[in-house]
Amino acid sequence: MGAMTDSGWRLTEFSPGAGCACKLPLGKLEELLAAAGGGLAPASGRLAAGGELLVGAREGDDAAVVRLDADRALVFTTDFFTPIVDDPYDWGRIAAANALSDVYAMGGAPLLALNLTAWPSATLPMELLAEVLRGAAEVVSDAGAAVVGGHTIDDPGPKYGLAVVGLAEPGRLFAIDQLAAGDTLVLTKPLGTGVITTACKRGAASSDQLAGAVATMATLNAAASEAGRAAGVRAATDVTGFGLLGHLHRMLRASGLAAAVTAEQVPLLPGARELADGGHISGGTRANIDYLQSSVTLPAQLPAALRYLLHDAQTSGGLLLGAPGGGDALLRELAGRGVPAAAIGQVRAGEPGQIVVEPG
Known part of the structure; x- marks a missing residue:
């Protein structure tokens, strides 16, 4: 049974891997998809019920897409x-923003x-679940969409999404798979949610650091899109x-660049670098480092905290966009919509999926 605090239940005590850090590691996921390949939909083609599958499972895109008509x-x-924060309302907001982000x-x-x-x-009061659902519904409404039902099961570990x-x-x-050589890589949210929420679970993050992480995780990627x-x-x-x-590696491998x-x-959340220096690294982040070691070249002088943060398992992170040329037009559009963003790198010809990290 989870412990009580002054503010209520510690939901993160029910979470062995908080937020998106609970994902199956990328290496194991790829093994699974390879084994199950025959049972997955093709990358494209006509569907029996009508419509044309434009994006399927082959490249590992963020969502499936079916053409209904020309427009x-x-x-x-x-x-x-699983829970990434202890506040159920905030968990619902974050989980909803994260699921909507794929669209x-x-x-x-x-x-x-x-x-x-x-x-x-x-084990957990149903009133807490009501708060999760309330937070999620508010974010979905802010996105101009509607929650129209769902499915609930009894399970020893709380989980929520859409x-x-x-x-x-x-x-x-x-x-x-649409990157082109010469594209500028633009990131629309700072990194660090993984180390901050891991530190929070250990009682090492300040309230301001957690509030900054929650604010960015609950922010929709609508304006960036x-x-x-x-x-x-x-x-x-x-x-x-x-x-x-890890996500850049998948884009590059799919695009052959x-x-x-x-x-x-690369923008970082306030406190993220200090908490990474303090060793608050999730298991998901360590799995990312292990998986990418043959695909990422890191400079010897790169501080350990930055090495961790570049691999940090994010929850409800920003969009990573490939912008033609120097990315000036995209950065202007983002700034005009109030989206803080940064140009962080360049796409180039080379062995597919390989990333060279330069110190600055």
Whole structure:
């Protein structure tokens, strides 16, 4: 049974891997998908019920996309995870923003959502679950969508997320395999949610540090997606459990290209660097480092904290966008919508999936 605090239940005590850090490690996921490949939908093609599958499972994109007609495509995705913070309302907000992000990462807009809930009803009060659902519903409403139902099971470990349906224009989709040599890599949220929430679980993060992480995790990627479409972006993903370098590696491998990332240009949440120096590293982050060691070249002088943060398992992170040229048009669009963003690197020819990290 979880311990009580002055503010209520410590939900994170029920979470062996908080937020997106509870994802199956990338190496194991790829083994699973390879083994199950015959049971997955093709990358594209006509569907028996009508419509054309534009994006399927092959490249590991953020969502599936089906063309309905010349002007409309259906985007479908799901995401759920264990508690990342102790406040149930904030957990619901973060989980909803995270699930909706997959639609934005494809260049779409959310339409409908279904709750996906696992709850230990004999252990945790149902009033806490009501707060989770309330927080999520508010974020979905802010996105211009609606929660229209869902499914709940009794389970020893609490889990929450959404299945989401969205709409997009077929000719303006984002995809992970559309990077081009010369593209500028632009990141729309700072890194560090993994180390901050890990430190919080250990009682080492300040209230201000946690508040900053919660604020960024609960922020929708809607404006960033709109800016990308306005600037003609074709390649995008959102940065979650596989970390910045893990998600970039997947984009590069799918696009047949390599990249350089300038470490000191990557934005960080306040306190993230200090907490990383203090050793507050999640198991998901360590799995990312192990998986990417043959694909990422790190300078010997790179501080250990930056090495961890570049691999940090994020929850509800920003969009990683490939912008043509220097990215000036995209950065202007982002700034005009109030989205803090940074150009962090460049796509170039090279061995697919390889990343060189430069100190600055």
